[in-house]
Amino acid sequence: MDMEETPLPGIGVRREITLANGRRVGVVVMRDGQIELIVSEADDPDACAASLPLTPLEAAALGGMLGAPQLVAQLTDQHSELPGINTQQFVLSADSPYADQTLGDTRMRTRTGASVVAVSRAGGVIPSPGPDFELQAGDVLVAVGTTAGLEAAARIISEG
Amino acid sequence: MHHTTLILIELGAIFLGLGLLGRLAARVGMSPVPLYLLGGLALGAGGFVPLVGLGEFGHIASEIGVVLLLLMLGLEYTARELVTGLKGSWQAGVVDLVLNFTPGAALALILGWGAPGALVLGGVTYISSSGIVAKVLTDLGRLGNRETPVVLTILVLEDLAMAVYLPILTAGLAGLSLWGGLRTVAVALLAVTAVLLMALRFGPQISRLVHSPDRENFLLKLIGAALLVAGLASTLQVSAAVGAFLLGIAISGSTAHSAAKLLEPLRDLFAALFFVLFGLSTDPHSIPPVLGLAVGLALVTSATKVATGAWAARHAGIGVPGRLRAGAALIARGEFSIVIAGLAIASGAVHGQLAALATAYVMLLAVLGPVATRFVEPLGRPFLRGRKVPPARK
CATH class of the missing domain: 2.30.140 (Spermidine Synthase; Chain: A, domain 2)
Incomplete structure (x- = not known):
């Protein structure tokens, strides 16, 4: 192609x-x-x-949505020998309380045990974002964790 | 009433009227140029409300309008696009020139307007309106179509041809001898080549020279450079408009983009005045006698433009519906046909009826071109059956 x-x-x-x-x-x-x-x-x-x-934001969001599934599939494949570990993606919508905040502000790891291993933005992938990584609306966060942890993470991303 | 007061009132009324006409045009989604011409016709000698006293100012203002029109045209294209277009599609350019210059030139000869008349009317029928075409294709959501680059490349070639044609026109209208004419054309070709080479090699440096982060500064530098270059080109008898066009090409990248943004309102202002004054110089009573001719010429040159577009699109491996779309898109004539006719009228070297014919012709095709572009789509539908989707490349 x-x-x-x-x-x-x-x-x-x-x-x-x-x-x-x-x-x-x-x-x-x-x-x-x-x-x-x-x-x-x-x-x-x-x-x-x-x-x-x-709009640039819409294009970035679309790029993220299109790019993230492949990343998730790869990660899922890599954890397939570890039972209980899942990979999931979340879209950071414009009304999320963490749009324009840093990844550290979500305190996701502390609160849920799940970690964000990559962010897909504008068609590109940012691997292993640090706590001072600034989130933007339209980012697709790829997180690894237990099923319960990922559910909690989804709530945090959308509601705070 | 004091002379200046009268002019202020007249100009105010003209611009206000144009604004209202422009609003009307925008509402029905058409180019405002034919309405501006109509406005000029209504106001001119023999029109409903004759205007007086705009003489010297109007003359200079419309000259600036032409310079700005061509400067913006140059800014629109990068030197690389022009060279790529020339290398890849020169055949389409030749087909375009032969098919569309000939009908105008032939009609002028038949009417007994002589060589200068043929040179002018050929130019009027040759050049499509890149402004109208680009806007219509954008509005119809056809930028992603495969025939669109073909159409745009033909427009690029036409605009490049203007850089050679306008000096020839100026020489022809000035009644220069063969030797004088050849010299002018040689100077023009040399200037075009030099500017293209310079723009390719030193584009960023030239742009940095003109660029300024301050808007006011930038605008003054741009206008200053444009008028200076236009004036110098005029002294070399290469036509002021070509000088401005070449300057536009030499400015590139983000500077060209911000320059275009900055100049757009000024261009709109002065170009509108240019169109109105062109209409003013035409007596509305001279239009009905040439209307039949204008309609005939419009029909013939619509057909030749469709043929041009279809030929080029076929050459690029595009199906029948796309060929028709490409052809219809090219029908619109507009601002540059009027620029050509305006130069001719200003020189006084052509028959008076030419202005009337050009006005009627452009008004027809500026309106009909976009309409044809929109409604050609169903005509191509029957040809779709049996056309296979090309196999995917792996």
Whole structure:
């Protein structure tokens, strides 16, 4: 699978991948940084069925959601010999009390025993974030812990 | 009434009227240019409310409008985009030029307007409005379409062609001898090449020279540089507009982006005045006699633009519906056709009817182009059957 990059003179650049079923999915990034999500039409591969303008926050959240499952699958695979240890992902929504706070402020490890092992943000992954790591709305937190610990962690992330 | 007072009142009324017209245009989602022209027609000699006394100021202001239009055009594209477009798609550029310059030039010759008339009207029918096309494609959500880069590349090539065409036009209108004309064109080509090379190598340095973190400073430097370069280009008889265009190309990166943002309102102001004054110089009574010609020319050159877009899109491996979309997108003519006609009228070297014909022609296609772009979609549908989705690359 290749990422194809096509310059759009005067407008910006289009980046896309062609899926196994032949559809194109990608983004148009404008000169001023504005992002549009594009999905090609099923019966006319040249045309677009959707082209949705995203705010930077929305784009980051979408990137996180798309990137995190693969990370979770990898970690789950690695803990498969340790019974009782699970991996789970949480999306930090904009109304979470910890948006714009540090990871240390959540005191997640102390309160639940679960630890955040990675944060997926804007399509990239930040491994082993420290206590002074600043959380942003749209971040996807990947946490490892017991089932009970992870449930408690989910509550902390959403309610405080 | 005092002369200055009268001018202030007139300008105020014009801008206020244009603002209202622009609002109307935005509401129906069309380009304001045809409405500005219409406004000018209504106010000009023989119009409903004749205006007087704008003479010298109006002349300078519309000249600045043209300089700003071309400067913004140059800012829109980077030197690299121009060179890539030229290398990869020059054939499409040639097809575009042959198919769309010829009808205008031929009509001018048939009407007996001579070589200068042919040069002007050919240019008017050749150049699509990059402003209208880019806006329509964005509004229709077609930026992700595969034919869109093809359309944009043709626009880039047309704009680059302007840098060579405008000096030729200036020379042709000034009635220069063959030797004088060749010299002007050589100077223009040399200037274009030099600027492209400089922009490719020293783009960041040139940008840093103009850039300033302070808005006021930045604006003054930009306008100063633009007018200075435009004036110098004019002395070399390369056309002031080309000088501004080349300056725009030389400025690149984030400087170009912030410059475009800063200049946009000024461009809108002066360009609006330019369009109105162009309309003012045309007697509305001269429009009906050429209306039939304008409609015919519009139909023929719509067909040739569709053919151009379809040819280029086919060349890029795009299906029939995409080819039609690409062709229809290119139909719109607008600001630069008027710039060309305006230069011709100002020189006084062409037949008076040309202004009327160009005005009617641009008003038609600035409106019809976007409409055609929107409604060409269903026409391509029947061709979809049997077109297979390309296999995924692994």
